[in-house]
Amino acid sequence: MxxxxxxxxxxxxxxxxxxxxxxxxxxxxxxxxxxxxxxxLADLMEAAQARHIKLWFAGITGNWKLAGYQTRQIKTRLQEAASLYQSLPVDDVTTMAKPIAALTAAIAAEDSKAFVKAYGDLTAGCNSCHQEVKLGFIELRAPAANPFSDQVFGKGKK
Ligand code: HEC
Known part of the structure; x- marks a missing residue:
């Protein structure tokens, strides 16, 4: 015992x-x-969200190099999300390729109008996946204010 x-x-x-x-x-x-x-996944998404904001301010201020950089960052975050979380709806991942290509083209052409249009399409893509996975309450839009006041946007250094 x-x-x-x-x-x-x-x-x-x-x-x-x-x-x-x-x-x-x-x-x-x-x-x-x-x-x-x-x-x-939520952290990858938050990283994508920060880039989504920065992309907007880089694009509308004509800092095309920064805009290109942010587009690549978003693309990478989404690719990482898709490869790490294979339960994500494949169609909603692949439909992001189109607006990302359009953004890349607008940025290369330094075309502000095309940039704004492609940015809207990208954002619609973000939202359409969120709706697909029943997270429609996570809704993105073009930002009204820039929370990254410590970073220089606009046509700055090359
Ligand atoms: C293929 C599907 C898909 C795409 C495309 C997608 N998301 Fe998400 N997103 C998700 C899922 C799933 C979650 C929930 C993650 C979790 O909580 O685990 C999420 C969550 C989020 C969140 C909530 C995180 C938070 O802390 O508030 C934000 C913000 C977000 N996504 C931004 C974006 C942005 C910006 C894009 C487009 C550039 C995007 N997402 C594209 C599937 C997607």
């Missing part, structure tokens, strides 16, 4: 010790929950 309770209490200690290490390990992970370095 005594032996059994000893074994039992050893198991208890082990369990308690294990439980104690779990929150510690979780706290050590960046962004409070990435598993094995895999970014969370």
């Amino acid at each position: 005594k032996r059994l309770s000893l074994v039992w209490s050893a198991a208890m200690v082990a369990t308690v010790a294990l439980a104690a290490t779990i929150p510690l390990a979780a706290a050590q992970q960046p962004n409070g929950g990435e598993k094995n370095g895999t970014p969370r």
